[in-house]
Amino acid sequence: MTKSKKVTILRDHQDSLILQKFGGNLRKIREKAELSQEQVAYEAGFSRSYYTEVETGKRNISLLNILKICSFLKIEINDIIKLKDFSTK
């Protein structure tokens, strides 16, 4: 079993930075495509509030949900985030 935390909002600093980087990059891509949060959320099958939390780095989005967004925006995951975007130990 994986370790589960009851208060998932308490992420370590590095994890928060990664999610914020991902969300910020996604926002830039969406805005460049002149799409609203509502449009992307609707097309990917999410609620607007969930999608907003992804863009603000509050959600640790799953692979399937990332790919739903990528599919609609016609982008690759690497267009949103790359390993070199954050320093590794």
Add this chain to the structure above:
Amino acid sequence: MTKSKKVTILRDHQDSLILQKFGGNLRKIREKAELSQEQVAYEAGFSRSYYTEVETGKRNISLLNILKICSFLKIEINDIIKLKDFSTK
């Protein structure tokens, strides 16, 4: 709030194929690097059983966990899966 399913194992066929593709590719990369499941699981901070479920496509892995694996294996997410790996509607 996002829609949650009580029986998460009942994924639609397309989603299952994506997770299996991801897991299968990850397995190939790990085997090429001559690493065991235990080694990758340990270094990424997962249990062996969780990691096995990722490789067999039974888990919808999160962004942070994908990046932990990528960081240890020194690969990018696109090395594991690309949008063109699966047909889109």
